[in-house]
Amino acid sequence: MSDLTWIDHLARREKANAARQAARGEWLTLWTARVLLVATYLFLLVGVSPLSEDTGLSADGDMKRQLVLLLLAGIAAPLLLVRWRFVIALLAQAWALLLVYAAIAATTLWSAYPGVTIRRLVVYLIFLEIGLALAAVLRSPKLYLPPLVIAFTVTLVGDYAVTVLVPDRAFTAIGLQGLHPGKNTLGAVMQMMVIVLCATLLAVRTPLFFWSLVVLVVLAFGLLVLSLSKTSLALALLLGVVVIPSFVVLQSSRMALLAAFAAGIVLCGFVVFVTGAFSLGAADWAEIITGDATFTSRDEIWSAMTRHIAAAPWFGYGWGAQWSMLPVYHPLWNYVGFWTDNDQDLNILRQSHNGYLDIMVHGGLFLASFVTIFFLRVIALFVASLWQGPTNRWSLAGTVLVFASVVALLFNNMTESSLFFPDKLIGQIFILFVLAFHAWQIDQNRGHIH
DSSP states (O other), X not given: OOOOOHHHHHHHHHHHHHHHHHHHXXXXXXXXXXXXXXXXXXXXXXXXXXXXXXXXXXXXXXXXXXXXXXXXXXXXXXXXXXXXXXHHHHXXXXXXXXXXXXXXXXXXXXXXXXXXXXXXXXXXXXXXXXXXXXXXXXXXHHHHHHHHXXXXXXXXXXXXXXXXXXXXXXXXXXXXXXXXXXXXXXXXXXXHHHHHHHHHHTTOOOHHHHHHHHHHHHHHHHHHHHHTOHHHHHHHHIIIIIIXXXXXXXXXXXXXXXXXXXXXXXXXXXXXXXXHHTTOOXXXXXXHXXXXXXXXXXXXXXXXXXXXXXXXXXXXXXXXXXXSOTTTOOTTTTTOSTTTTOHHHHTTOSSOSOHHHXXXXXXXXXXXXXXXXXXXXXXXXXXXXXXXXOSSHHHHHHHHHHHHHHHHHHHHTTTSOOTTOTTOHHHHHHHHHHHHHHHHHHHHHHOOOO
């Protein structure tokens, strides 16, 4: 006969009920984060008005976008509270990113249009909140990547549906744009899709899922070809065929990693030697690499922007308020006009088509120094992760995802303003990826923090 009393049985029942409630709470938290992730990435990839011509760069704002952002922020807030201890650790790990945000906020003090700078910053802070919530809950690549693949797959299906059903809307004179406001946006989306799918391929072992991802990669390349976005197509091929496979090989051997580092130093030295020996300039290298010394007439924009930067090199003109003020103001007005014979084309631009120049425009050397610190921090984390080696195939997939995104952003930012540029999806997605990578590193190195 049992010696347990009714009080002992009651305590057992209470413990069992508490365990069930905790499991239900964990289940609800995980699925809320998954739904939030899909919704957030669809918002970035497609937007709230996918068939409109609105690029989202106007300083006037859009009520539907604002409401969606507030809804996403409202969903993210409880997740931050549930995982508050982990969020604190994540914020400490992401100190370099927070410094960039602080520098952006500081530009409000001298911004030409401080109200616009503040509104732009609020949007960035909302995405920071969402990114922290997603990273704090989905704190391993195994949890993060499947819903991410779903979001990109939905976008791919939508692009093909529009292309087939509404070809007059999907195709333009310069290439396919699908659901998006321009062919370069479609190219950027498909480029990111190739990165996400190729990284996930490294972790998936089920044949059905593996070959499904392969088919999706082929379909993404199909849209890239139709978009005629040369930069995105070249980067996608480089990343999918060369960079990602090379990364997988390098991380398996420290000797291979050291050899690659030495080869990189030799290559840089060779480029410097050739540049000096043959007196090559940027235009010469552009013609050698792309066959077009002007980068499709971008050199005219860059020339004007360097003069604009020279007028305020230390602190710039204030973040986010330079390219979105038409018809009130445009940063090229003082540098192009009837005398240049191209003012009608240049004075409607919404970026300088070089993200590094735009960082200088927005915040000068002040902001550029903090962005440099941020990237050095990210690179240091990658080197440490490579040296330690992945713990499992999902860890490898997560590291490859973020590494390939860094490479894509650094190259893409040379011809399209993406890095810390308002409303540019590659830059926003990159920030979400970096926050996720920080969380994966914390979870791997310190164990689970609740």
